[in-house]
Amino acid sequence: MRLPAVRFGLRTRLVGAFLLVAAISAATTATLTYREARSAILKQAQDTAVDQFRDRIGAQAVTLPMDEEQLRRACRSLAREGKPHPWTVFAEYGTLRVSSSDRPTSDVVTPALRAAARGSAHGSFQRVVKDGVPWLTVGMPALVDRGDGGQPTGLVLYAVMRLSTEEANVEAMVTAARDGALPALLIALVPALLAARSVLRPVRDLRRAAAGIGRGELGTRIEVRGSDELAGLARTFNDSSTKLQESVAELRQAEARARRFASDVSHELRTPLAGMLAVTEVLDEDAAQLNPDTATAVRLISTETDKLAALVEDLMEISRFDAKAADLHLDEVDVAEAIRKTLEKRHWQDRIRRELPDGIRAMLDPRRFDVIVANLVGNALRHGAEPVTVRLRTERRGTTDRLVTEVLDSGPGIDPAVLPHVFDRFYKADAARTRSAGSGLGLAITLENVRLHGGTVHAADGPAGGALFTVELPLERPSEPPLEGPSEPPSEPSLEGP
Amino acid sequence: MRTGHILLALPLLALTATGCGILATDVVEVGDPAVVDVAPGREQSTLLYFVSSSSANRLMPVVRPNEVPWEGTPEGGSRLVRQDADKALVLLFEGPSKNEAATGLRTELPFVRAQVSIDLGPDGVLVRVNSPVTTLSEVARRQLICTAAQARTADRGEAVTVTGTDGVIGPAHCSV
Numbered sequence: 040m041r042l043p044a045v046r047f048g049l050r051t052r053l054v055g056a057f058l059l060v061a062a063i064s065a066a067t068t069a070t071l072t073y074r075e076a077r078s079a080i081l082k083q084a085q086d087t088a089v090d091q092f093r094d095r096i097g098a099q100a101v102t103l104p105m106d107e108e109q110l111r112r113a114c115r116s117l118a119r120e121g122k123p124h125p126w127t128v129f130a131e132y133g134t135l136r137v138s139s140s141d142r143p144t145s146d147v148v149t150p151a152l153r154a155a156a157r158g159s160a161h162g163s164f165q166r167v168v169k170d171g172v173p174w175l176t177v178g179m180p181a182l183v184d185r186g187d188g189g190q191p192t193g194l195v196l197y198a199v200m201r202l203s204t205e206e207a208n209v210e211a212m213v214t215a216a217r218d219g220a221l222p223a224l225l226i227a228l229v230p231a232l233l234a235a236r237s238v239l240r241p242v243r244d245l246r247r248a249a250a251g252i253g254r255g256e257l258g259t260r261i262e263v264r265g266s267d268e269l270a271g272l273a274r275t276f277n278d279s280s281t282k283l284q285e286s287v288a289e290l291r292q293a294e295a296r297a298r299r300f301a302s303d304v305s306h307e308l309r310t311p312l313a314g315m316l317a318v319t320e321v322l323d324e325d326a327a328q329l330n331p332d333t334a335t336a337v338r339l340i341s342t343e344t345d346k347l348a349a350l351v352e353d354l355m356e357i358s359r360f361d362a363k364a365a366d367l368h369l370d371e372v373d374v375a376e377a378i379r380k381t382l383e384k385r386h387w388q389d390r391i392r393r394e395l396p397d398g399i400r401a402m403l404d405p406r407r408f409d410v411i412v413a414n415l416v417g418n419a420l421r422h423g424a425e426p427v428t429v430r431l432r433t434e435r436r437g438t439t440d441r442l443v444t445e446v447l448d449s450g451p452g453i454d455p456a457v458l459p460h461v462f463d464r465f466y467k468a469d470a471a472r473t474r475s476a477g478s479g480l481g482l483a484i485t486l487e488n489v490r491l492h493g494g495t496v497h498a499a500d501g502p503a504g505g506a507l508f509t510v511e512l513p514l515e516r517p518s519e520p521p522l523e524g525p526s527e528p529p530s531e532p533s534l535e536g537p
Numbered sequence: 538m539r540t541g542h543i544l545l546a547l548p549l550l551a552l553t554a555t556g557c558g559i560l561a562t563d564v565v566e567v568g569d570p571a572v573v574d575v576a577p578g579r580e581q582s583t584l585l586y587f588v589s590s591s592s593a594n595r596l597m598p599v600v601r602p603n604e605v606p607w608e609g610t611p612e613g614g615s616r617l618v619r620q621d622a623d624k625a626l627v628l629l630f631e632g633p634s635k636n637e638a639a640t641g642l643r644t645e646l647p648f649v650r651a652q653v654s655i656d657l658g659p660d661g662v663l664v665r666v667n668s669p670v671t672t673l674s675e676v677a678r679r680q681l682i683c684t685a686a687q688a689r690t691a692d693r694g695e696a697v698t699v700t701g702t703d704g705v706i707g708p709a710h711c712s713v
Contacts, residue, residue, distance in 0.1 A: 092571075093569070097572055097573060099573050100573070101574070103575055103598055103599050105640065106640065133590065133640040133642060151564045162571070163566050165561075166560070166561050167561055168559065168561045173561075180570045181570065182573070186579060187687075187691055187694065192597070193597035196571070202559055205559060209557075
């Protein structure tokens, strides 16, 4: 019984329950009515037959003893008067057995009825069903009254009749009940469906609204109808989603404030830093003439100022991404040439093994691609071990061609605990090493640039150990504007092993 | 929940299924028996009780028309009734006629040329018979008592005392 309850929907169950109740009440009513009507029909038929039989016998005049001929005449006379039911009359007198038919005795009259009719001074009847045919048998002793109360004459008469009319009536009632039940159930189907609809519509609305909230449409509300439990549920849902909307708006404001703060700080730092850079440059040039201790201090200041300047630049870059103010200036680029230039600009060309096939051209933002490659190679040089390999190829993915750039170092690879966080901002792989050569934003900026192109970036261990960063970019400009967000899900560092 | 519904519906269905059509009944007693007219009437006939051969111990009344139609004044009625009452017992001792025997009637009384007298006393009907009576069977005694009571009085329930050559029966009441 549990399985269908699980399998059927709410509507089916509601309609089913409704119909079941309707069927039970219809069946109960029909059964009770039927039983009452049947007993009324039968009682009337029996009473009429018994009364009539008694009256007709009372109208007979007999002599005692009766002979066979007289008995037969009486039987036939009685049989003719059987109305509305034709009945067959059987008579018993002493050893005589006579009837109005051609058989002297009946096989429908039971011994129990004979005993009752002969043994008592009462009329009796019995309904007998023989071979599926219902019969009414009436046993009636004939008494004689000679002024001192009735005394038995020894004559007992039996009337046997088929209850065909009553049977037809009873069957007509059954047919009527059966034929009436189906339309009644069909009619019950209408309120059942209406009731199911009135329950299911709010449920459907609720489901749609919940799905809307799930999609991020926090403004979704449900129309509240009536004042029942479902309306209460809808009201609660509306209240909850209002609260949720407010909280989310608050969070977004806070986040925006924080970003604006970071952006403002970077801007404010840039001007004094520019001055400091100019000064440290001059100091650097003059460091040779200073005493050694002062020269060391001056060079340290110069190095740190450079780092600070780079950090501020990175912070401003990431702020632009957060403010969605990063623009993509696409240009058709010879990719191998672009990578070569990037390496040369940073004097890395001798430390990097290059597998750069010529002739691959792609629609890219050259500045951003430069940042992507430079950050990945710089990261490999800083945290991995040489030799570092940059590999370029194209791959067909589904219907589009992808540009695949791989940067592989020969270091110990990436710790699995660190792997999910390598693209996080200011994430330090080694907690003890609080200071490193990089700003801590390099890979985060790489990720943002790749996303801006509509591409993905993966970090994994290379086939022979060492960290492997794989950047996939669309070879041609994606059909949808990339500024609205990449069509691919944000690249999660995957754990594709060797 | 559904299980409960089904369980509730099952007996109903069973009730509907078994209750269809016309059912047989036991024997039901309904009211009075039929009362027939017996010809000839009480004044012109004598009632005798014989035994049904189909069921022993069962008395069946037989109505014999009086052979001599009675004529006369109501005052003389009692004498003639008394004579008819004597006659009734004589006829009883003579046994069933041929017609009566054909319908299965018989008597338990011995066939004798009975000398019978019936009187109505304060204790009921007094019958004198010139034959032994204490050896009669139970059914024979009832034949005798019922016929005598019926013949002498209008009430067959009257007490009857029979005196024979060897003793007295009764007083007893007729029960048919």
